[in-house]
Amino acid sequence: MCLGIPGQIVEITNTADKLAKVEVAGVKREINLVCIVDEDHSIESCVGDWVLVHVGFAMSRIDAAEAAATLELLHALGEVDEELDAMRGSGQT
Amino acid sequence: MKYVDEFRDPEKAQTLVEKIRALVDQIDACKSRPLYIMEVCGGHTHAIFRYGIESMLPEEIELVHGPGCPVCVLPMGRVDDCVAIAETPKVIFTTFGDAMRVPGSSKSLLEAKAGGADVRMVYSPLDSLSLARDNPDKEVVFFGLGFETTMPSTALTVLQAEAEGIENFSLFCNHITIIPAIKAILDAPGVQIDGFLGPGHVSMVIGNAPYDFVADQYDRPLVVTGFEPLDILHGIWMVLEQLASGEARIENQYSRVVPDEGNGPALEAIAKVFELREFFEWRGLGSIDHSGVKMREAYAKYDAERKFSVPDLVIADPKACQCGEVLKGVIKPYDCKLFGNDCTPETPMGALMVSSEGACAAYSRYGRVEKLVPLLGRGAGTGTGKAPQAEVEAP
Ligand code: SF4
Numbered sequence: 001m002c003l004g005i006p007g008q009i010v011e012i013t014n015t016a017d018k019l020a021k022v023e024v025a026g027v028k029r030e031i032n033l034v035c036i037v038d039e040d041h042s043i044e045s046c047v048g049d050w051v052l053v054h055v056g057f058a059m060s061r062i063d064a065a066e067a068a069a070t071l072e073l074l075h076a077l078g079e080v081d082e083e084l085d086a087m088r089g090s091g092q093t
Numbered sequence: 094m095k096y097v098d099e100f101r102d103p104e105k106a107q108t109l110v111e112k113i114r115a116l117v118d119q120i121d122a123c124k125s126r127p128l129y130i131m132e133v134c135g136g137h138t139h140a141i142f143r144y145g146i147e148s149m150l151p152e153e154i155e156l157v158h159g160p161g162c163p164v165c166v167l168p169m170g171r172v173d174d175c176v177a178i179a180e181t182p183k184v185i186f187t188t189f190g191d192a193m194r195v196p197g198s199s200k201s202l203l204e205a206k207a208g209g210a211d212v213r214m215v216y217s218p219l220d221s222l223s224l225a226r227d228n229p230d231k232e233v234v235f236f237g238l239g240f241e242t243t244m245p246s247t248a249l250t251v252l253q254a255e256a257e258g259i260e261n262f263s264l265f266c267n268h269i270t271i272i273p274a275i276k277a278i279l280d281a282p283g284v285q286i287d288g289f290l291g292p293g294h295v296s297m298v299i300g301n302a303p304y305d306f307v308a309d310q311y312d313r314p315l316v317v318t319g320f321e322p323l324d325i326l327h328g329i330w331m332v333l334e335q336l337a338s339g340e341a342r343i344e345n346q347y348s349r350v351v352p353d354e355g356n357g358p359a360l361e362a363i364a365k366v367f368e369l370r371e372f373f374e375w376r377g378l379g380s381i382d383h384s385g386v387k388m389r390e391a392y393a394k395y396d397a398e399r400k401f402s403v404p405d406l407v408i409a410d411p412k413a414c415q416c417g418e419v420l421k422g423v424i425k426p427y428d429c430k431l432f433g434n435d436c437t438p439e440t441p442m443g444a445l446m447v448s449s450e451g452a453c454a455a456y457s458r459y460g461r462v463e464k465l466v467p468l469l470g471r472g473a474g475t476g477t478g479k480a481p482q483a484e485v486e487a488p
Contacts, residue, residue, distance in 0.1 A: 056217025
């Protein structure tokens, strides 16, 4: 119930009521966008956006830049190790 | 699906596990006792079992499965109220699927349905509103439960009903709030928690500021965390980093979904429709002050509590049930005498056995998996959630 699922907005179906078709794992369903529309994000501009869908409502826009930043951080964690290994491998102490 | 596979990368998970190992070695406290990290949210509990995360962690880390499964903390008396409403003539009672099998003092909603009550499972409260639109001669009631994650959806549905002038729709409001529950756990005697994984989707609504007291007053780290395996490992690593350096801060691992300030329109809808109750009864934890919401007077005509007479009794759980101890992390599910005998996912006695987000159901479904099960092999990438049937080894 609390997990939610990512989906992509494919089409605005009712501008006044802020409804849109969202494709979630291959299934299309009408979803309410009230929670993710504001001055900076007009309803028309939402098509193509990835959102987290909870019980019929888009509750958050999934931020691509933040996702990339987190993934990069995770990647960097691994790299430090590789460098250390390389350092050890080269006989440094 | 967006950012699902990326956050299930087995190699990166392995790196994180090694980093976690290294940090554990730096923390003095775990030389003499385990480190207790509570995942507050039932969604995390579910993911932790599904991906075998516990078995990947160093032995010094004990994950404590917290109270964040709304179905699990639903008291028996409230289920009885649901049944009473559902059995009223001309009522269509609608609910999320998870709530169907929670035992009441005499029956569950599923049993009420079998007995002839019109109980229907819906995906969204909006579906319930559509039923009201299509059945003007019936009273359609939606059973609203869950934390701040689901609160906006029911608030917005009530506002929609008002806008359309639909009068045969009402909400049976049993929403609860997470902050007082975290506080109750921190204050409970015998509870030892070193740090928290904060609930990702509650935070997406309420933002990160409400957790400040955990760091400021209780000196514990809390990291708001996502639900993929790498998110959870990353969240644990971030908690440990704080513990290793003796710090306690609120951090956000799940920034791709959780804005620091929460969701404005969602909070507005909640504030408009709901107000805090003086107290709310939690299964296993007892009554907690200001831990639930009710509908404001202005929305009285959409309030099922006012529309129908409900028994509203406090029913004690069966004596042998130890759900409360499990919820607070004082005992493990397999320490409860009923676990696996009288209480199973097929015939649950306690609510922790009902929902897949409940610790007892998770233990009996997935069991204690062997150390280092091929990392994330279960369900990775496919998202089917199929896991091998439990090789349960209760120690
Ligand atoms: S085994 Fe059943 S009764 Fe015991 S704590 Fe778990 S859910 Fe509650």
